[in-house]
Amino acid sequence: MTHHLAPAPLLALTLPSEDVLYAALLARDPAFDGRAYVGVTSTGIFCRLTCPARKPLRANCRFFSSPADCLAAGFRACLRCHPLAPEAAADPCIAALTSALEADPARRWREADVAGLGFDPSTVRRSFRRQFGMTFLEMARQRRLREGMATLAAGGRVIEAQFDAGFDSPAAFRAAFARLLGAAPAEMKGALLQADWIDTPIGPMIAVADKRSLHLLEFADRKALPAELARLRKMAGGIGLGRPQPIDQMADELGAFFAGTSARFDTPLALHGSAFTRAVWEILRQIPPGTTRSYGDIARDMGCPEAARAVARANGANQIALVIPCHRVIGADGALTGYGGGLWRKQRLIELERGYALRHDRQPDDIGQRADGGEAGQP
Incomplete structure (x- = not known):
């Protein structure tokens, strides 16, 4: 089954209304961190919506979708909430x-x-x-x-x-x-599947593979990881410790991804899920770096507009993080929504991929993925 996504603008979804954004600013709502910023006209400074400074008057607020837009509008970065940094x-x-x-x-x-x-x-x-x-x-x-x-x-x-x-x-x-x-050290010997660590700038990941394919790639602190490993162990009869070739290949590809040189992942994958779940994952892999979609968008692309919740469940069942880019799915209102690896990682990944999107016309081969105190802003 092949699905084709309509082209989407960079970080596609429009910001919600200013009423919603100002309410989020007053509440310091982290759901919009990395997705919306406020420029304060009375100070000339822009902030995260979670900035701890005293909040500006509504009339002094302008809202933007990126730090670049804030800078282009003449605002400078806040020294309290550091909107240019994760x-x-x-x-x-x-x-x-x-x-x-x-x-x-x-x-x-x-x-x-x-x-x-x-x-x-x-x-x-x-x-x-x-x-x-x-x-x-x-x-x-x-x-x-x-x-x-x-x-x-x-x-x-x-x-x-x-x-x-x-x-x-x-x-x-x-x-x-x-x-x-999910198992004591003595139980992790002589198994078909092997596990090892992969270091990344946003935390260590656990990778599980056989000699041909990658079966799992998750952040080591994800709460669902023990249950995912238990399912794989039951399926394969055990998980050992080691580093088969697919893990080495994935480590190299992740290194290039975080270095900003390539968002292409060619490591063969072994996908464990229903036909519907695998169809959702296929669509996720077609979302270009630097763009985002909502659960409803994906459900409509599949011809099942009423299936947004089922899409969300399939998204949450993904156990090959980054390669199947569930971090590119956000709420219909532009909020980051949940992410098993943590919203801070989702923000970092979206920010990183903006650079790939900006270079898309110049480096198309590297972008694709194979389908297998005062008012806010005062220092």
Whole structure:
């Protein structure tokens, strides 16, 4: 079954009414972050709708769909909400703690360590949950666990992996490993499917493949990951640790994608879903980078205009992130809506892909995907 999408303008959907946007500004609604910005005529500054500064009068607001439009209209970027940077990067505690974690991934972080850096632990918990869906301490434990998984994938013993992951207790290591991957280390041997990590600028991903095809690609912190791995393990009789060729190929393609040189993914995929679900995924792969669609748009393209909810379920069932670009589906009103990898990642991906869309006419071969204090703005 082949579907053809009508051409869509860059980040296609029109902004909602100014009534909706001003209400979102007053509520600091994160659903529009990365999708709408406000220029404040009384200050000449533009902001995110989530900016913490005192809100401007309605008469002083102009709304835009991108930072580029704000700059073109003569506004300059706010020094409080940093609209030219991803939202997570604008939070000083997030920037400092994630940098510290990458500098020493084996460190066993505690709340006292966070406080020792001058941050309030409760504020840090709220910030990380809002941006990443997990606390900083949970993120640090996951990062340590990854070190242990790398040791096992290279053929190391479980006890070596335990120490590399910074766990004093073998039982604690086995339990943490099982929570992430759905099985204890000793159970992940000699299987047809193999799993490994792939690093990306927006967080580590877990990839699962056999010798021919990629079966899963998910962010390691996605809540649905253990259930998805359990389904694959049941289907294949187990999942081992290793790096077959499709994972290597995907790692290279993701590197090019995040470097801004290519949005093309040619790694063979093994898709597990109903005929309807696979048809939705096929349409998702036809959405060009830098454009977005709504669930209703996709349902109409399939000839089933009443099936928007079914399309949303199929979108949520996608277990090959980025390659099947469910992040390009947004709400009918232009809001980002849900994303299993977190709305902050969805924002980052949409912003990244704007660059591909702007270069589309010059580099068409790299763009395609194969179908298999004062008023707001005052510093």
